[in-house]
Amino acid sequence: MSKTSIPNLVSRLSLLIILSFFFTTVRADNAPDPGLVSQGEVLFKENCKTCHAVHTQEVGPALKDVTKRRDVKWLSAWIRNSSAVIASGDKYANDIYNKFGKSPMTSFSSFKDDEIKAVLAYIDAESVKAPVVEGPKTPTPGPGGETSEVKEDTTSTIILILVVVVLILVLTTLIVFLSVIKRFLKDKEATLTEADKDLVNQKFDLVVVVKSKMFITIVSLLFVAIAVRACWLGALSIGIEQNYEPVQPIAFSHKQHAGDMKINCNYCHTGAYKSKQSNIPSLNICMNCHTHVTEGSRFGKDEIAKVVKAYNDGTPIKWVRVHNLPDLAYFNHSQHTTVAGIECQKCHGPIEEMEVVRQHSPLTMGWCINCHRETAVNSKDNAYYDRLLKVHADSKKKGEMKAEDIGAIDCSKCHY
Numbered sequence: 001m002s003k004t005s006i007p008n009l010v011s012r013l014s015l016l017i018i019l020s021f022f023f024t025t026v027r028a029d030n031a032p033d034p035g036l037v038s039q040g041e042v043l044f045k046e047n048c049k050t051c052h053a054v055h056t057q058e059v060g061p062a063l064k065d066v067t068k069r070r071d072v073k074w075l076s077a078w079i080r081n082s083s084a085v086i087a088s089g090d091k092y093a094n095d096i097y098n099k100f101g102k103s104p105m106t107s108f109s110s111f112k113d114d115e116i117k118a119v120l121a122y123i124d125a126e127s128v129k130a131p132v133v134e135g136p137k138t139p140t141p142g143p144g145g146e147t148s149e150v151k152e153d154t155t156s157t158i159i160l161i162l163v164v165v166v167l168i169l170v171l172t173t174l175i176v177f178l179s180v181i182k183r184f185l186k187d188k189e190a191t192l193t194e195a196d197k198d199l200v201n202q203k204f205d206l207v208v209v210v211k212s213k214m215f216i217t218i219v220s221l222l223f224v225a226i227a228v229r230a231c232w233l234g235a236l237s238i239g240i241e242q243n244y245e246p247v248q249p250i251a252f253s254h255k256q257h258a259g260d261m262k263i264n265c266n267y268c269h270t271g272a273y274k275s276k277q278s279n280i281p282s283l284n285i286c287m288n289c290h291t292h293v294t295e296g297s298r299f300g301k302d303e304i305a306k307v308v309k310a311y312n313d314g315t316p317i318k319w320v321r322v323h324n325l326p327d328l329a330y331f332n333h334s335q336h337t338t339v340a341g342i343e344c345q346k347c348h349g350p351i352e353e354m355e356v357v358r359q360h361s362p363l364t365m366g367w368c369i370n371c372h373r374e375t376a377v378n379s380k381d382n383a384y385y386d387r388l389l390k391v392h393a394d395s396k397k398k399g400e401m402k403a404e405d406i407g408a409i410d411c412s413k414c415h416y
């Protein structure tokens, strides 16, 4: 290889590297910044969610693609003070204001520029996702008659796609490098030694690659890693049914009944406050309302008809049990709800937001015991605890009297 060509080659290569870096950074800049989006998500949920969703009309319009309808300047002014934009005579503003029955939107005058940017980034990111249907696993007809079943957690998929894109970029750059180098050396073929010539003229041979030691080692390592990971995850989750969310025979929705209609948990689960078991309501309770209400907004007459038919036939509905402790453990609802004053949501999560009930907590022994260590006994208006409180105050232990201090982590309390 001639001496003069080396600097030449290096400079060309570095130019290519710089170009490819530039290319990849430009790509990355166009992708939404995940930090900004998640900041926007928090702001949106705190401030806008009560009235807006991205894909559906709520109190206010669906915000899908709103940044395509309006520019950032207009949106900033609107979010900070929509009445001012309306008063300025802006036609678009007056049109939606009238369309939404002149219901005023809250002003967010304290929002900073980057907070507005974050909220808009979140709305943009949600806009490109398919609408989320939080419902039973059977596809639900959407507003346009289309069906969709997309789960909320698409972030990992997005990251995966990004990784693949980057890998493809790297690969193409490498291939470009190779051909450039080859072409460059072809010109200089006369000056090359025999061995170098062989190298330059070598054809890419998949069989050689696949048979190479390096390739076989990498593939086997990958296999071992995947297998170990699967076994590990499997071992960790034996007997734990956290997030178990079975499909129920009737599309009964807690979001609709306990959330939107605000029916008290106690109206249906009367046992939760007065006994060990929290019962599942009988059809009598459903029929208090469903003798009159025969049509729902999501499934029309279909799902409620099942309730009425089961009631008339006298066949109980076979609800699939979600929470289930093994028989060796003793758990009592009223001890926790009535005596300790713990809210259902502390253990069951935001049930009033669930279309389908999901097991929120792990229900493991460690989970029970941790809470007994952390939670103070509810001694208010409970004469039973007066003496215990005094004993606790006199003892060396500092701080509030925890459930632990009244023996709630003794094996015999939870195991017969």
Ligand code: HEC
Residues within 6 Å of the ligand: 043, 044, 047, 048, 049, 050, 051, 052, 059, 060, 061, 062, 063, 066, 069, 070, 075, 078, 079, 082, 096, 097, 098, 100, 101, 102, 103, 104, 105, 106, 108, 119
């Ligand atoms: C109290 C309910 C309420 C809250 C909270 C609310 N909005 Fe609105 N929003 C509305 C209503 C209603 C409209 C329709 C116009 C009108 O009636 O003023 C609207 C309209 C809009 C529009 C124009 C939509 C279009 O299609 O052009 C945007 C953008 C918007 N809101 C963004 C937000 C953002 C961002 C937040 C949170 C920071 C928010 N809104 C919080 C009620 C609300």
Ligand code: HEC
Residues within 6 Å of the ligand: 248, 252, 254, 257, 258, 263, 264, 265, 266, 267, 268, 269, 280, 281, 319, 320, 321, 322, 323, 324, 344, 345, 348, 351, 352, 356, 357
């Ligand atoms: C209108 C009646 C009704 C109301 C109100 C109601 N539920 Fe339910 N709940 C049911 C029915 C029916 C089931 C069984 C079907 C299912 O799992 O969706 C159930 C199931 C459950 C389960 C799962 C039981 C299992 O199988 O492990 C929990 C936990 C629960 N409800 C908690 C609550 C809480 C907390 C509230 C209040 C925020 C509430 N429910 C309000 C009717 C009701």
Ligand code: HEC
Residues within 6 Å of the ligand: 250, 251, 252, 253, 256, 257, 263, 268, 281, 282, 283, 285, 286, 287, 288, 289, 290, 293, 295, 296, 297, 298, 299, 300, 303, 304, 307
């Ligand atoms: C306090 C009154 C009340 C009680 C009790 C009640 N519901 Fe409902 N339910 C309603 C109303 C009102 C609707 C219609 C809501 C809507 O679509 O906006 C409804 C809707 C439904 C729907 C249809 C959902 C849809 O959108 O198509 C089902 C299924 C249903 N209820 C099942 C039950 C079952 C099962 C029980 C007993 C565990 C029960 N309901 C108890 C008032 C009640």
Ligand code: HEC
Residues within 6 Å of the ligand: 265, 266, 269, 272, 273, 276, 277, 278, 279, 280, 323, 324, 325, 326, 331, 333, 336, 337, 342, 343, 344, 345, 346, 347, 348, 363
């Ligand atoms: C301290 C945690 C805790 C609290 C608070 C709590 N639950 Fe539970 N809940 C559980 C556990 C644990 C189970 C599983 C019990 C079993 O399998 O024996 C359960 C089971 C249930 C079930 C299924 C039926 C049953 O009894 O097995 C329903 C329904 C239920 N809970 C409703 C409620 C309601 C309604 C409230 C609030 C009034 C509530 N829970 C408060 C922990 C709790």
Ligand code: HEC
Residues within 6 Å of the ligand: 325, 329, 330, 331, 332, 335, 336, 339, 340, 342, 346, 347, 363, 364, 367, 368, 369, 371, 372, 375, 376, 377, 378, 403, 406, 407, 408, 413, 414
């Ligand atoms: C959210 C916190 C919390 C969780 C989770 C919880 N507990 Fe408790 N538990 C308490 C508190 C607080 C008390 C004390 C109630 C009282 O004042 O008697 C208690 C009391 C008890 C008692 C009575 C202890 C005694 O000395 O009388 C038993 C038994 C018990 N819990 C079992 C369980 C089991 C089993 C689980 C798990 C399936 C569990 N608890 C999960 C908070 C919790």
Ligand code: HEC
Residues within 6 Å of the ligand: 239, 325, 326, 328, 329, 363, 364, 365, 366, 368, 369, 372, 408, 409, 410, 411, 412, 413, 414, 415
């Ligand atoms: C606050 C309640 C509580 C206390 C106190 C408690 N346990 Fe448990 N234990 C549970 C629950 C709930 C389960 C079932 C859930 C699980 O398998 O993790 C369980 C499961 C177990 C199991 C079976 C594990 C398995 O994998 O099937 C053993 C053994 C056990 N406990 C022993 C003990 C011993 C020994 C003590 C006293 C040092 C104790 N437990 C104290 C609640 C408790």
